Amino acid sequence: MKFSLSWLKTHLDTDASVEEIAETLTDLGLEVEGIENPAERLRDFTIGYVASAEKHPDADKLRVCQVETRDGLQQIICGAPNARQGITVVVAHPGVYVPGIDTTIGVGKIRGIESFGMMASERELELSEEHDGIIELPQGEVGQSFADWLAQHDPARVDPVIEIAITPNRPDALGVRGVARDLAARGIGKLRPLAAPAVQGNGAPAVGVSIADDTQDGCPVFCGRLIEGVTNGPSPAWLQQRLTSIGLRPISFLVDVTNFYTYDLNRPLHVFDADKVSGDLRVHRASGGEEIVALDDKTYTLSAGQIVISDDNGPVSIAGIMGGEATGCTADTTRVFVESAYWDPVQIAYAGRALRINSDARYRFERGIDPAFTPEGLDHACALIVDTVGGQVSDMVTAGAAPDVARSYRLDTDRVISLVGMDIPADTQRQTLTALGFVLDGDQAHVPSWRPDVQGEADLVEEVARIASLTKLQGKPLPRTQPGVPKPVLTPQQARAQAARRTAAALGYNECVTYSFIDAASAAMFGGGSDATRLENPISSEMSHMRPALLPGLLQAAARNQTRGIADMALFEVGDIFAGGEPGEQSPCVTGILIGRTGPRDTFGASRPVDLFDAKADAEAILAAIGAPAKTQVMRDGPDWFHPGRHGQICLGPKKVLGIFGELHPKVLSDMGIKGPAVGFTLFPAEVPLPRSKTNTRAALAATDLQAVERDFAFVVDADVPAQTLMNAAAGADKALIAEVRLFDEFIGGNLGEGKKSLAITVRLQPTEATLTDKQIEAVGAQIVAKVTKATGGALRS
Secondary structure, eight states: OEEEHHHHHTTEEOOOOHHHHHHHHHHTTOOEEEEEOHHHHTTTOEEEEEEEEEEETTEEEEEEEEEEETTEEEEEEEOOTTOOTTOEEEEEOTTOEETTTTEEOOOEEETTEEEOOEEOOTTTTTSOSOOSSOOOBSOOOTTOBHHHHHHHHOGGGGOOEEEEOOOTTOGGGGSHHHHHHHHHHHTSSEEOOOOOOOOOOOSOOSOOEEEOGGGTTTOSEEEEEEEESOOOOSOOHHHHHHHHHTTOOOOOHHHHHHHHHHHHSSOOOEEEEGGGOOSOEEEEEOOSOOEEEBTTSOEEEOOTTOEEEEETTEEEEETTTEEBGGGOOOTTOOEEEEEEEEOOHHHHHHHHHHHTOOOHHHHHHTTOOOGGGHHHHHHHHHHHHHHHHOOEEOOOEEEEOOOOOOOEEEOOTTHHHHHTOOOOOHHHHHHHHHHTTOEEETTEEEOOTTOTTOOSHHHHHHHHHHHHOGGGOOOOOOOOSSSSSOOOOSOHHHHHHHHHHHHHHHTTOEEOOOOSEEOHHHHHHTTOOOGGGBOSSOSSGGGOEEOSOSHHHHHHHHHHHHHTTOOOEEEEEEEEEESSSSTTOEEEEEEEEEESEESOTTSTTTOEEOOHHHHHHHHHHHHHHTTOOSOOEEEOOOOTTEEEEEEEEEESSTTOEEEEEEEEOHHHHHHHTOOSOEEEEEEOGGGSOOOSSSSOOOOOOOOOOSOOEEEEEEEEEETTSOHHHHHHHHHTSOTTTEEEEEEEEEEOSTTSOTTEEEEEEEEEEOOSSSOOOHHHHHHHHHHHHHHHHHHHOOEEOO
16 A cells, blocks of 8 residues: 555644654554665756757767866767757756666766766656657756755655555555544644535436346345546546556546546446447346456456456446456546445455455455445545536435444443553544544444444454554563462473473484475375365365374375485474364374484594484373383384384383374385485473372482392294283283393294294392392292293293
8 A cells, every 4th residue: 555645644634754654653553664765766866957958969969068067068869859058947967866767877988979968858857758859947046955855846756655565454545534533643743624525416317337136145235326428538637646656657637537536535446338238237247257347458367256347348447356357437438437436345356366466446346335425425536527627417326225234332441451461541532433433322332334343342442442552561570479489380381391492402403394284186195185184265176174293294295305315304393283174183293203313424433313212202202201201111002104113113012102202104204305314203292191280399219228139031932022012911820020121132043943932031129118038039930921921822942
């Protein structure tokens, strides 16, 4: 949204500088994106006087001029037809940048004669499109800055232009008057009254309007007036200047009027050449397949249900978006039908997106304009047309009625403190809302029709705080309800997530935050991709499903890093995974991956490829940090995306899986574009049992000074017997005495026979009451052999 300072001052009576206005706008939530000051661009150009002008000896159209400048008499060669003795001109000295031709002036020779500068035209200074000759000033002091001269004699030419960013909830700020209203409410000037237009109709128009029954929801009201006897042509200088200042090209007065009120009062309009309209105008939905050549000279094919305006010959306008070329106004237009309507924002947005048309009208209608201003906006335009180019205006013809958007909310002046934390007097709050156009009736605030974003009591508080300036908000510590150490504010799961992040980072991992959406192929690869997790309106085809695991996002991040030459990575993420789209179908997860090699590459012999035991060690460290029990079991049968023989599940029993670690499946790595080796782990914090005690104190230290005893056992078992089964059986022989069981050897072949293997374990016995005797040790050993034999079917190796 752009507007010039002088344009703003037609609605706001203020002496504030452009810098003060810009700072205030940003503070009000209308962020200033830039300020264009033409005076700065023209600062280096100065005024000169042509003392003499003679024909160039070698060129009929060139003049050798002697020009009085700030640097004395200078010779300048000029080809403009109006270059002559006795005129006051604008001079660009050597070294000055000329924006209109994107050139820096230098000293040069033209047909053998030196030229020390240039006399500029209006187009070369980007003041207008005029380029028939150089600028001739009525007067001026030689050497004076041209920017200063314009500020004194034609200030509109050096009018600063402000560009602001409009958030979707503030459609009222898409008009200069809406911006002025906000500034006036802050106290930066006073809002000028908007005079009611004086339009006296002289009878019913020859063009009628109607709205189809199935289109009432898309176009509640359609108004129009016919003006006959107009003389179309170029717009007045003031109107051209305002449009040019914001980057719009003046076309003709009748068209320029609609563009002017689009930006001035946020009231998009359209003008039809009434002589080109056949019969009456109808607002209806397209059947599908109709074609229309729009004002941008492009042909658009309409889809069924899109709203159009048609005459007896077919569509003449894409409703609320762009008019048709067939009924557009030209210099020969003498009868014009001016349209003002209100269009449903959602339907305009759908149609504009489908047709890929971006127009100022669509931009405003799809955000919501003031429906109550529909007839008055029409009269403003008709009054300006009649006052400027003459003509006789008809009575207003109206189809439908403006939608009733009247609503009010209770103003509780105490809620500003509770919701925002600012102490604003009640009278100030009422004055603020009144200045913004709200009508106060007791404790009820009636919302103005141009504010569709105000939908509740909290919005009233927001308006009050916004105008008062949120920069005045001061941080205050929350009061303590009781002395001493405050109660923890994090839930157990939040604390676990925090501990997992801290531990993973301490282990050397880099944290990633990936999207919760992934593509269908990746989701299916990791056990998801069903309709339960498919998005109805995805951002892109690569984000069509909710993620069933964190691994695909991490692997995609790793693949992008590998393409940039980073081979060794340790990445982790803490976030939710989704089994469906309903509440309760998501669960927290901690995932890490290791890719490439571990250890410094510049140390001889210290670097090696990562393996599954690296992932296992890191997974166990994180589990310990979040409070998992020390004694867990490692079991097989993990998900398919892990290598079938090089992974394990960390469990508390066969059905309580705390985590999975191991080497990732080669096919998964290939499909994800990863160059291995790659290992990883996935932990499920919600599966870790909560401590029974509510205190965070550690258990009492159980220390003993009695000598521990270790005994080694070797068992011959079938080759398919898991080592964990054997170790669990040995540990269960005497749980009070056996402190640890370790596997230290596996042997296959030799004289064991086919399908057999030897597993050797070390059993550590730790007495707590008395030193163990040989007899006690032998008894425990016999129990170990019996337990292992029963569990595995193996025998003690001889």
